Amino acid sequence: MPSIAIATALSLSINIAEAKDYLLVGAKPNKLMVIDTEAMKVSKEIVIKDGAPMPNNIVPSKDGKRAFVLINKMEEIAEIDLKTGSEIKRIKLSTEDVRTKGLFGLDVSPDDSTLVVYKSSVKILPGEFQGLPTKIAFYDTKTGKLKYEAEAPRQITLLVYSKDGSKVYGLGRALHIFDAKTGKKIGEHKTQDWGKKNFNPVDILAVWSQFEQSGVMVTPYYTTRSDMDSKDPKAFWTGILTLDLESGDFKMREIENTDVFYFSTAVNPVNKNIGYSAYNQLTKMDLAAGKPLKRIELDHSYYAVNVSSDGKKVFIGGALGDIAVYDADSLDRLGTIYLPDGANMSLTPMRMVQH
Numbered sequence: 001m002p003s004i005a006i007a008t009a010l011s012l013s014i015n016i017a018e019a020k021d022y023l024l025v026g027a028k029p030n031k032l033m034v035i036d037t038e039a040m041k042v043s044k045e046i047v048i049k050d051g052a053p054m055p056n057n058i059v060p061s062k063d064g065k066r067a068f069v070l071i072n073k074m075e076e077i078a079e080i081d082l083k084t085g086s087e088i089k090r091i092k093l094s095t096e097d098v099r100t101k102g103l104f105g106l107d108v109s110p111d112d113s114t115l116v117v118y119k120s121s122v123k124i125l126p127g128e129f130q131g132l133p134t135k136i137a138f139y140d141t142k143t144g145k146l147k148y149e150a151e152a153p154r155q156i157t158l159l160v161y162s163k164d165g166s167k168v169y170g171l172g173r174a175l176h177i178f179d180a181k182t183g184k185k186i187g188e189h190k191t192q193d194w195g196k197k198n199f200n201p202v203d204i205l206a207v208w209s210q211f212e213q214s215g216v217m218v219t220p221y222y223t224t225r226s227d228m229d230s231k232d233p234k235a236f237w238t239g240i241l242t243l244d245l246e247s248g249d250f251k252m253r254e255i256e257n258t259d260v261f262y263f264s265t266a267v268n269p270v271n272k273n274i275g276y277s278a279y280n281q282l283t284k285m286d287l288a289a290g291k292p293l294k295r296i297e298l299d300h301s302y303y304a305v306n307v308s309s310d311g312k313k314v315f316i317g318g319a320l321g322d323i324a325v326y327d328a329d330s331l332d333r334l335g336t337i338y339l340p341d342g343a344n345m346s347l348t349p350m351r352m353v354q355h
Contacts, residue, residue, distance in 0.1 A: 019354040019355060020036065020037070020038050020354065020355070021037040021038070021308050021309050021352055021353075021354055022034055022035060022036060022037065022043070022064075022082075022352070022353050022354070022355065023035040023037055023306065023315060023317075023323070023350055023351070023352055024058050024060055024067055024082075024350070024351040024352070024353060025058070025304075025317055025318075025323070025339075025345050025348055025349075025350050025351075026054060026055030026056075026058055026069065026345060026346075026348030026349075027054075027055075027321070027339055027343035027344060027345050027346075027348070028052075028053065028054045028343065028344045028345075028346055029051065029052035029053050029054060030047055030048045030049070030050070030051030030052050030054075030055070030071065031045060031046060031047055031048065031051075031055070031343060032046040032048060032055060032058065032067065032069055032080060033045055033046070033339055033343070034046070034082055035323070035337055037308060037313070037315070037325075040325060040335050040336075040337050041337060042337070042339060042340060044082070044085055045340055046080060046085040048069060048071055048078050048080065048087065049087065050071070050072050050076075051069070051071035051072060051078065052071075052072070052073075053073065054346050054347070054348065055069045055070065055071055055348050056070040056071070056074050056102070056103070056104060056347065056348065057069070057070040057102070057104050057106045057209060057348070057349060058070075058209075058348060058349055058351050059106050059107055059108050059115070059209070059351070060082075060108075060212065060351050060352075060353045061108055061112045061141075062108065062110060062111070062112050063112060064082070064353035064354055064355045065081070065082055065083065065355070066079055066080060066081055066082060066088065067079075067080045067082055067351070067353075068080075068106065068108060068115055068141075070102045070104075070106055073101070074101040074102045074103060075092070075093050075094045075099070075100060075101060075102070076090055076091065076092050076093060076094075077090065077091040077093070077102065077106070077115070077117070077139075078090050079091075079141070079144075082353070089144045090144070091115070091117075091139055091144045093117070093119060097123060097124050098121050098122070098123050098124065098132070099121065099122050099124055099129070100119050100120065100121040101119075101120045101121075102117050102118065102119065103118055103120055103156075103157065104118075104157050104158060104207040104209070105117065105118025105136070105156050105157060105158055105159035105170065106118070106159060106209070107159045107160050107161050107168070107209070108141065108161070109161050109165050109180070110161060110163060110164070110165040111165060112141060113140070113141055113142070114138050114139065114140065114141060114147065114180075115138070115139045115141050116136055116137070116138050116139075116159050116161065116168050116180075117136070117137050117138075117139065117159070118134070118135075118136055118152065118156050118157075118159050118170065119134065119135045119136070119137050119149070120134050120154075121134075121135075133151045134151070134152050134153070134154050134156070135149045135150060135151055135152055135183075136149065136150060136152045136156075136159065136168065136170065136178060136183050137149035137183075138180075138183060148182070148183060149183055150178070150182060150183030150184050150185075152170060152176070152178070152183070152185065153170070153172055153173070153174070153176055153185070154172070155172040155173055156170040156171065156172035156176065157171060157172060157206050157207050158170065158171040158206050158207070158209060158217065158219075160209070160211060160217045160243075160245060161180065161245070162180075162245050162246075162248065163215060163245045163246040164246075165180055166179075166180055166181075167179065167180055167186075167248075168180050168183075169217065169243060169245075171191070171204070171206050171217070171219070173191065173192045173193075174188045174189065174190055174191050174192065174193070175188060175189040175190075175191055175241075175243065175250065176188045177189075189243075189250045191204060191221070191241065191252070192204070194252065196252075198225055198226055198227040199223050199224070199225060199226060199237075200223055200224045200225075200226050201223070202221040202222065202223045202239070202252070203221065203222045203223070204219060204220075204221045204222075204241065205219075205220070205263065206219040207347065208263070208264035208303065208304050208318075208347075208349045208350075209349050209351070210264065210266045210304060210305065210306045210349050210350060210351065211245065211266075211267075212351060212352060213266070213267075213269040213306060213307055213308075213309060213352050214266065214267035214268065214269040214272055214307070215244065215245045215246055215269075216242055216243065216244055216245065216267040216272060217242070217243040217245060218240060218241065218242045218243075218265045218266065218267050218275060219240075219241050219264070219265060220238060220239070220240060220241075220262040220263075220264070220265055220277055221238075221239045221240070221241050221252065222236070222237070222238055222239070222258060222261075223236075223237050223239060223254075224236050224237065225237070233257065233259070234257055236257060236258035237254045237255075237256070237257060237258055238254070238255050238256050238257070238258045238262070239252055239253055239254040239255055240252075240253055240255055240265060240275060240277075240285065240287055242267070242275075242287065244272075253287065253290045254290060255285055255287075255290055255291060255292060256291065256292050260279070260280065260281050260283075260295075261279050261280070262277035262278060262279050262281075262283070263278065263279045263301075263302075263303045263304070263318075264277070264278065264303060264304050264305055264318075264349075265277040265278075265305065266305045266306050266307050266314075267287070267307070268307050268311045268328060269307060269309060269311055270310065270311030271311060272287075273286060273287050273288040273289075274286065274287065274293075274328075275287050276305050276307065276314050276328070277305065278298070278302045278303070278304070278305040278316045279298075279301060279302065279303070280297070280298055280300075280301050281295050281296065281297055281298060282295070282296050282298055282302075282305075282314070282316060282326060282331060283295040284328075284331055294330075294331050296326075296331050298316070298324070299324075300319065300320060301319045301320075302316040302317060302318055302319055302324065303317070303318030303319050303345075303346075303347060304316065304317050304318035304345075304348070304349050304350040305350070306350045306351070306352055307328060308328070308352075309352070309354060311328055312327070312328050312329070313325055313326065313327065313328055313334065314326045314327075314328050314331075315337075315350060316350075317345055317350050318345045318346065318347065318348065318349075318350070319344075319345065319346070320342075320344060320345065321338065321339040321341075321342035321343050321344055321345065322336050322337065322338050322339065323336065323337040323338075323339075323350070324336055325337065
C-alpha cells in the first residue's frame with residue numbers, strides 16, 4: 001500500500017510539473033484563441049458559429065477543459081471544448097419577445113456546476129422597448145437550463161464567485177454581495193459612494209475578468225481630492241480596488257497621482273502584494289505599500305493584463321492583434337505573440353488555464 005501511495009503522489013507531482021499555462025483570448029468577429037505561453041504562439045484557433053461581432057467575455061472552467069464564451073451581440077453563451085474546439089452546448093439569453101444582453105458579468109462556480117450571468121433585458125413591444133429589471137441568473141452547466149434568478153441592481157459589469165462558492169460578488173456602483181444559492185443580495189461594500197474624508201466619489205471602469213490566477217478581483221479606480229483646487233494636478237488620484245475571493249478582504253488604496261490611465265489590473269499569484277496595470281503604459285505596483293515600483297512605455301494601447309502561474313511573466317493584450325510578454329520582475333520585454341491574420345482582440349479579456 002505505501003508503494004501505491006508513493007506512486008500516486010509521484011504521478012500527481014509529475015502532472016503538476018508538466019502542466020502548462022494557456023491563454024484564452026477572443027478575436028473579432030467570432031474566434032477563440034488558445035495560446036501556448038511557453039512556445040509563445042497560438043496553438044488553436046476556434047471559430048464559433050454565429051459568434052459575431054466579437055466574443056465579449058470568456059470564462060474558463062475550473063478544470064481547464066472548457067470555456068464559456070459570451071457571443072452573438074452578448075445574447076448567447078457558447079460552451080467550447082478547448083481540446084477539440086467543438087461547441088458542446090449553447091445558452092440563449094433572449095426570447096422572441098424579450099431581448100437580453102449578458103454584458104460582461106459572467107462566471108462559473110468553483111465546482112463547475114453553475115454559470116452565473118448578469119442579464120439586462122427589454123421587452124419588445126410595437127414601437128418601443130420596455131425596460132425590465134436587471135437580474136443575475138444561474139444556469140446548470142450540464143444541461144444549460146436556467147436554475148433560478150433574482151433581481152439585481154443596475155450597472156453591474158463584473159460577476160465573480162467567492163472561492164467557497166457560497167457568494168457571488170457583483171461590481172457596479174457598489175460591490176454587491178449575493179447569496180449564490182438564491183441570487184438575493186445579502187450585503188455590499190461601498191465604492192462610488194465610499195464616503196472617504198477629503199475625497200470625491202470614485203470612477204471605476206471594470207469590464208475585464210482576470211482574477212483566476214491570483215484569486216483576487218482587482219480594478220483601477222480614479223478619484224479627486226475634495227479639499228484641493230480642482231485645477232491642481234496633485235488633486236487627482238489613481239487607486240486600486242482589491243477583493244480577496246477566499247477571505248473576502250476588501251480594500252481601496254490610492255497608489256499614485258493620476259498622470260496616466262489604466263484599463264485593467266492583475267495581481268501576481270505568487271506575491272499578492274504585487275499588481276500590474278496596463279493601457280498605454282505598463283506599471284508594476286506594490287499594493288501593500290500603496291505605491292508604483294516601475295513603469296514602462298508601451299508601443300501601443302493594451303487593454304487586458306494577466307500573469308503566469310509561476311508569477312514570472314506578464315502578458316498584455318486586447319485592443320489589436322498582438323500580445324506582449326514581459327518579465328514580471330524587471331518589466332523587460334521577452335517577446336510578442338501574434339494572432340493569425342492580425343485578428344483584433346478589442347475588449348475581450350485574457351484568461352489563463354493550466355493543462
